[in-house]
Amino acid sequence: MADDLYGLVFGLLHGMGHTQLSEEPERIAGLVVPAPEGYSKRQRVEAALEKLTQEELAQLALKFAAARDDIPLDEAGRKVLEAAEPPLTQITRRDVARILGDDLAGERSTVEVIEVYFPLSSPFEAFFGSKGPSLRDQIIRHMDQHPGDWSVEDLFGKIGAFDCSRARFGALLEQAVHPLSRSGDEQAKTVAALNKVLSRDGYELAQDGEISGHPLFSFRSVVRGVGGRPKNLIFASRGPKPEIGFADAINNDIVILSGEESCLVYDRPIGASGLLWSELVAWWGEVAPGADAAKLGARLQESLASGAERKLFATYFKSYRSALGEELPALLPQVYLHYDPAVVKTLRHRLPLPRQRMDFLMLLRNRQRIVIEVDGKHHFSENDLPSLNVYADMVSADRELRLAGYEVYRFGANELVGSGAEARITDFFEKLFRLHRIRQ
Template identity: 70%
Template sequence: MSTDLRAKIANFFHPMSHAALDIEPFRIAGLEIPRGDGFAKSQRIDAALDNLSEMEMAKLALKLAQGRGDVALDEAGRKVLEADEPPLTRITRRDVARVFGDDLAGEADVIELVGRYFVISDPFEEVFGGSGRSLRNKIERHMVRNPGDCSVEFLFGEIGAFDCSRARFGALLQDTVHPLARSGEEQLRTVTALNKVLARDGYELAVDGDESGHPIYAFRPIVRGVEGRPKNLIFASRGPKPELGFADAINNDIVILSGEESCLVYDRPITAANGLLWSELVTWWSEQGSGGDAVSLGKRLQESLASDAERKIFATYFKTYRNSVADALPALLPQVYLHYDPAVVKMLRHRLPLIRQRMDFLLLLPGRQRVVIEVDGKHHFSEGEKPSLKIYSAMVSADRELRLAGYEVYRFGANELVGTGSEKVIQDFFDKLFRLHRVTKA
């Protein structure tokens, strides 16, 4: 139990009279203080707090702090509630400050913005005047009257932003990119730069609505991606389906039992920061001994495509984005075999068979986000020429398992991807997907 939090709550109640303790705690926060003739106020308060868990006490602190604007009490409660969440480190907060340089608030009033979340005024000075050394006066002198005197990094140290709760820090960031502070290209540039820093700790500023046509951003954890680092990336088979098994079930190492000559196997680390970029795939391809380049890699990947619809997606993707996105372009991997087609157990000897799974296309995006794209022809819903609930159910079941594992799954009907208008359908999809995942154009 946090003794600091408990002490702050007790100090909140202690100035109340016995009569007020009978009424006010319940009115403000739903907390009933035990009555008791002859008991001291501290004994009554302790008896009430003894019945609360640490989480209940933290929620109580937020209610009490809200009514009085008590930053210290609010912070004590929030830090307990956030204890099990991923940290937002001092290093990340420092680098966030450096994104702003010496301009935290843009077109907004920096004193008003900071004052919403941090104590910057001395009440004595506000009423009686004084030395002029309050934080408010420092900010006004060095960031308003003489902009450039003080960096945002220095300001964060002064106001306590390096150590405050994530909720308070995130709320401050939300306001710095509000349309009243930054709009248009400046807002987008700032959000993009901040998200590159925040992503290291698993957080982001994400669009959460709009106001007068301008996007409003909310600070939040990044949408859950797939846990762990990708392994066993086997793709682009242009021959028989590969048969796979576990070489090492403990370490999740895969062995290709047959069909290896038809596949490509990417065997390099894939980072959470980048995912897998087309430029990285080209570099890997050029070092395979054949001295291949991007053109030869593209031709090799096209050989694995199974339909006109798949070829249309692949061609349109690179035609549209190869130059505009440039080095940030994610690799579009075709015919990805992941835990596919178990061989007979006796053929695996002591190795374990794998669950059947194949993807038409896979994108490995930053932040462990993985996007599966499927192109559905009639064989996805029928057996022979007859509709088959069995086949459809197996497909839907596989989709569920992928989503539960953290993948995003998008399906196209094959008819959407051929004929007039198909390029626009594909471009519209990838434009929206890239905006969602912050894949930015060069």
């Protein structure tokens, strides 16, 4: 797959003229090709590609494919990116086809559903013409004009759906259960039947919004997010714990009674897409009129307790703020998880809640909550001596978080300082983003 991808990208670039090669790759994909002086086109292209990792080459391919509507190039890039993830097997794909029977598109035409994702004519047909019916014509005839001539299993074989990338197959299923194709009980029953099969490989069609009152479904890895909707984020604590009361207990509206200056409270609705940095910046601009992203970043850094935490926070924004832009998830420091009121100190037979605060929290789409902890010696010692009790409390709290649906990742503080720290941090976030499909 990697050799095929390199060949496709190389061929695309080598087919450009020198002037086009100097402009188009940088404009479309940010790829700088060396100047032509003293270089042949082959040498220029080889120099531009030689230091790219396989993932970088695949991302480059996706950008060119999107700009040129190049399905084979898009496929090659996606297959490289998907190589490290669980496969969607041909067995599962055939079972999916059999569930759909002889009706992929429902109320829509079959060609309308598939032509965005699969080429229905070859370049040779378009250039030289064809004496026989094209694949497009055959699909119209055997799937729409004469239903039952072809099954969906036959169709998948014709268009290459048994061997295509998982992303392309998933996009096809999203269209098959789109409200324009199926609605009401038929949509619900089809999704349930497909999910029973898809779950064997670790995938599902999950509701991800609605249109005109009808559910929309997206194809994704099976995930178990945290139940409920976030209602109050108390974070960026930089001093004494604030005292909090309910302004309206029915609506879960809180009010800070004292210590307001020591933390921030984000109380806007957080939807299925999670909380993005751009949304946090917009909120901050209203809370502190005239403030911008830089001032918000400075305020958040005030809550960081160690050099290791500051390194992780700074590297995150340095590495991904420009790369992800509006899609960058917010990285929230010092977030309260459990909240004991001040009065707890006066109560007998009442232990304070463990894991009062999390070092960092990310709220991703599909109710995924990512906890990142930076462990100094206080996480496993007491009075500078190793303590099994302190360690036991920590791992017990981790278990409870995981059972509630959170993902918990720990760094030793020593990992985040000195040489190699930045590479270690970016490697973690790259893998996390790939796992949660943040960087496609």
